[in-house]
Amino acid sequence: MRWEGNRTSSNVEDQRSSGGGGGFGLGGGTIGIGTIVVALIGGALLGINPLEIIGMMSGGGAPQVQQQGPAPAPPATDKMGQFVSTVLADTEDVWKQQFQQGGAKYVEPKLVLYRGAIRTGCGAGQAQMGPFYCPLDQKVYIDLSFYETMKSRMGAPGDFAQAYVIAHEVGHHVQNLLGISEKVQGAQQAARSRGEANALSVRLELQADCFAGVWGHHAQNQRQILEQGDIEEAMNAAQKIGDDALQANAGRAVVPESFTHGSSEQRQRWFMTGLKTGSVKSCDTFNTRNL
Numbered sequence: 001m002r003w004e005g006n007r008t009s010s011n012v013e014d015q016r017s018s019g020g021g022g023g024f025g026l027g028g029g030t031i032g033i034g035t036i037v038v039a040l041i042g043g044a045l046l047g048i049n050p051l052e053i054i055g056m057m058s059g060g061g062a063p064q065v066q067q068q069g070p071a072p073a074p075p076a077t078d079k080m081g082q083f084v085s086t087v088l089a090d091t092e093d094v095w096k097q098q099f100q101q102g103g104a105k106y107v108e109p110k111l112v113l114y115r116g117a118i119r120t121g122c123g124a125g126q127a128q129m130g131p132f133y134c135p136l137d138q139k140v141y142i143d144l145s146f147y148e149t150m151k152s153r154m155g156a157p158g159d160f161a162q163a164y165v166i167a168h169e170v171g172h173h174v175q176n177l178l179g180i181s182e183k184v185q186g187a188q189q190a191a192r193s194r195g196e197a198n199a200l201s202v203r204l205e206l207q208a209d210c211f212a213g214v215w216g217h218h219a220q221n222q223r224q225i226l227e228q229g230d231i232e233e234a235m236n237a238a239q240k241i242g243d244d245a246l247q248a249n250a251g252r253a254v255v256p257e258s259f260t261h262g263s264s265e266q267r268q269r270w271f272m273t274g275l276k277t278g279s280v281k282s283c284d285t286f287n288t289r290n291l
Contacts, residue, residue, distance in 0.1 A: 009089035013071035133172040158233030171211030210283035213274025
């Protein structure tokens, strides 16, 4: 992926040395591409079904908003920090243009780098969760050790795969701005079963995958960021984090009714839909029967 030398974002807060603190215990509303990673780890360590952990992590609860002071940007010598900042800037450029074309203003999210644990507007976050977005403070949170987890534990290396992770979380921010997340949350609360609520979560996550593809489409057209093998990296990452792949790799039965993010095939297909079309309208996962 060609990213060095491109604009960096002023919206990155480096809290890796501030000791965010806080134990595990999310409030309502965090949405993360790494949710199932902690479920698998927790299930192995505690002997708990990972799907039960996922349910607890995606459940409700009164949020505890924690105010955080301003944090510095990552140092110029920190290559990974600069990478994240550059990718975030690229998403800002793409979504600002998309919102303008729709007659709206794009509100840029903050991205917080941290280590271990941190307090967020949605409660306490931990690195084992993987990257996540908190709609209550409109921030993306990432412990960069997750990228090593992607490479060594999940078999999903590559800088474009890493950029896909950020673009997916920014996709959740776009959903929040458009009012989609709030509508889904309301529908989930009215759902008659866990399976029905999970099905709504799948549609939300697949749309975020598609929005990540929309970013990739326009970033490539405007700045030619893609190199040979980049798309394959993202597709491989999408395959590795499909619910069916994660359940199978954990040695458990594949139970579609328990999916919260979508199958590997679905995640790959919706990412590619956004990447090929570059159209937000093509990402309407809520009004299609064929996910």
